[in-house]
Amino acid sequence: MRYAFRLAELLGHNPDRRRRPGTIKAIVEHTGLDRHQVASLLKNEAKYIPIEALSKLCDYLIDHGHATPAELPGALFAVRAEHFWELLARRRQLELCVGIRQGDVNDAPEQAWVVASDSVLMGALLNGVSTLGGSARHHSAGSSANGSTKAEENPPQPERLLQTLVWSPGHVSAEETNLRANSVYESFSGAPGDKAMVCIGSVKSNPVAEVLFSEAFGCDPFVSQDDVEKASDRACPFFMRYRDFDPKPPSSTAGERLSKTEAADKPGLWVETDNGTWEWAGGGQNSDVALVFYIFREALGRLDMVLSGFTGRATRYLAKTLATRSEAFWPPVYEEPHVQIGAYIVEYETDGSKAKSEDLLMTNVSSAAKITPLSAKAIARRIVSNG
Structure with missing residues (x-):
């Protein structure tokens, strides 16, 4: 079973540069994570994610009302389709x-x-x-x-x-x-x-x-x-x-x-x-x-x-x-x-x-x-x- 990272979906983030509401900047300022790392996670391009970074993202989602503690970290992962x-x-x-x-x-x-x-x-x-x-x-x-x-x-x-x-x-x-x-x-x-x-x-x-x-x-x-x-x-x-x-x-x-x-x-x-x-x-x-x-x-x-x-x-x-x-x-x-x-x-x-x-x-x-x-x-x- 393969998984995808759903950060962009939970945030309602639109990848179109013309419509971005400053999502990356807001996450970086709240979590202290590297900007390139956040961008990679939003695009589901990251090969791995450290536990500390995952914890910080969960805190951000909870603090901004995008998910509840009971839903995380599971809500950040989705099963990939295979056909x-x-x-x-x-x-x-x-x-x-x-x-x-x-x-x-x-x-x-x-x-x-x-x-x-x-x-x-x-x-x-x-x-x-x-x-x-x-x-x-x-x-x-x-x-x-x-x-x-x-x-x-x-x-x-x-x-x-x-x-x-x-x-x-x-x-x-x-x-x-x-x-x-x-x-x-x-x-x-x-x-x-x-x-x-x-x-x-x-x-x-x-x-x-x-x-x-x-x-x-x-x-x-x-x-x-x-x-x-x-x-x-x-x-x-x-x-x-x-x-x-x-x-x-x-x-x-x-x-x-x-x-x-x-x-x-x-x-x-x-x-x-x-x-x-x-x-x-x-x-x-x-x-x-x-x-x-x-x-x-x-x-x-x-x-x-x-x-x-x-x-x-x-x-x-x-x-x-x-x-x-x-x-x-x-x-x-x-x-x-x-x-x-x-x-x-x-x-x-x-x-x-x-x-x-x-x-x-x-x-x-x-x-x-x-x-x-x-x-x-x-x-x-x-x-x-x-x-």
Whole structure:
């Protein structure tokens, strides 16, 4: 069993330099600890911590009301996840965010709806978290030598489950859509404690995914990057090329061109490779595609995730893939001591035939999946570490 140090989470410390409230300075002045040591502990980078330093940190947390004596020092340590579903299940709060649509602008808001494919994917997600992908029955740690049951006998579960609805682009004004998306993400970011947000759907259907990507890669949300000088100047190492008939909300991670001079001649997902070139990853008539992306800031106990099918069909396929092949999305592709990133393209072969009406009611559809991690080098060139 591996452990992570939760000092930043207990303090509600944000690693973004623009938002730091002087946390390091306050701890140093109260404890007398070295500034670099405190910074390392906040980022979960320290290899060890002396008992004396641990005692001083406990005193600081108690004196400032961040924890009680009975909770310490245990509250400073968290068990590290060892597979994909456990990463989600160990969060105390799990928030699921999905886009809603309405058929006509004159329809009453209560008549808005969630598309069937997003509903199927959400069901697969809830099943995976609640059963650890079917492995919960094997999770018992057994009994100790004196016959007592160990604390890990019961599989981890979120203490709080939330659902958030946002407008899909094109169903209300862009201003209202973006305002709601920003508000939801800011509310999640500001919530205290160990938490996760999972966005269901691509930026075509869920604008919070756009905000999440922009936060991870340090760019402005809802601003197209189709006019950058070259594709390597894009902030994000993956790009969704809209189809001609798709809604086309301005996006930092989607559009119609890779750059001013580089066209994206096929709709679907494009990814940057190790050497900086861009390749088409699927999304045509005979090749559908999905994206699994997550960024885990371990010291904060914070997980941001997007589960995104390029089409409704790919979204349904992804639900099945998560249920049967979750091990392919672990371990993360890119790791630093304070941040872990998983990013995977899932390509599906299709026969190009049109879906039948009864297919809409099928919730267990599947297709052969090719799962490819994104380039760790491409991520490293772009990621905002906020160290």
